[in-house]
Amino acid sequence: MPYRETEHTLAKKADTRLRLLKAARRLVQQGGFTAASASAVAKESGVASGTIYRHFPNKSELVAEVFRYATEREVAAVAQACDAQTVDSQGLDSGKTAADKLTAAVETFAQRALLGRTLAYALIAEPVDPRVEQERLRYRFAYAEIFEDVIALGIQRGEFVAQNCQITAAALVGMLAESLVGPLKKEHAHEHDDLVRSLTALVLRAVGFNSSFKNRNKNKNK
């Protein structure tokens, strides 16, 4: 009787793969990418080291996948922070301004990073394999796309000064990432709130937020 792949075997295989990813992510969370050695991942996920290479062609690919797995959560959180409550449960526009959205995005990004410093540092700045660095570039662009929309909205609403959205969006990504690198390395970053406030202020200045803007169109869709 010839061997065939069935639903069951495939599901099991996918399951093992996921276990490996989750185990690796835990290790990165605790000690950065350097802590996610092949043998450590194997141990953490309860398989033999050789098994890893039945699911990933090499270490770089495993790590790149872990990077995506972890970063996608962050991107999603920021994206959600921008859109959240723009439209409430009754389908009414809550009148969230572009400045509100941008502030929420910055706070979300920064606070998540500061609460999981090791993971954040690993995702943002830890020197890693070029293969993983490639993924970093992609995801920075993903963040930029989110910001771009918000900036365009802000300009359209007259909250922000006219500007090239793409440039500013990329710049915001750089600002956030780079300004967090230092604090993420230090041990006692208990001035979280100060830092977040500084960052939001900085970002709002950068986009040319007109602080006299009074949300003139508030509730215009009601």
Add this chain to the structure above:
Amino acid sequence: MPYRETEHTLAKKADTRLRLLKAARRLVQQGGFTAASASAVAKESGVASGTIYRHFPNKSELVAEVFRYATEREVAAVAQACDAQTVDSQGLDSGKTAADKLTAAVETFAQRALLGRTLAYALIAEPVDPRVEQERLRYRFAYAEIFEDVIALGIQRGEFVAQNCQITAAALVGMLAESLVGPLKKEHAHEHDDLVRSLTALVLRAVGFNSSFKNRNKNKNK
């Protein structure tokens, strides 16, 4: 007669080392770090490939050294742009404002990058060996230190709003680096001037430049 290192042999050795570095830098300039393979470097500098390893312990170290060699120029150019002409040949303060300095720094960084796009991309964003990535982190901090002084000056002079200089300085480094990544990859970036203008405006907004600032202390040291 036992072999001894003489002045002459040492000088020759240093000379070869420098030739290797310069050759590698040329290659990076033309094709990024991927183009600077060991064999290519050997060919370009007219030595046998094995000779490289008499001057550098391994490829990573060679590349890291090239990175430093190239980046130090850039940092120096930016530092000089900040300080230039603050004091003229007669020892008189030319009254350069912090905004002037910051603008000069941004223009210098961006224009140099746009004129040597391949090299700039390699130094700023190309996925590279972790050993080299480590150097990137260092140099980003070097840039930040330059900016920090200028920002502190601007605050002190009342040109910029009060803020945490370290955070802003790091953020500026990130802004510049990240906003150039996209443009540096594209072929026809003939909107150089537009980009540079956008960047300077963005940076001045970020530091909270008070555009009504009239350089009240101009020439106060005359």
Add this chain to the structure above:
DNA sequence: GTCTATACGTCGATAGAC
């Protein structure tokens, strides 16, 4: 400079799914 530790990746054997 040698020695030890640890890293990645491979391999033949084994167990088990089909």
Add this chain to the structure above:
DNA sequence: GTCTATCGACGTATAGAC
């Protein structure tokens, strides 16, 4: 009976300690 997943020791490269 045929194929695959898993194991875990092993080969090889490299880094750090002494």
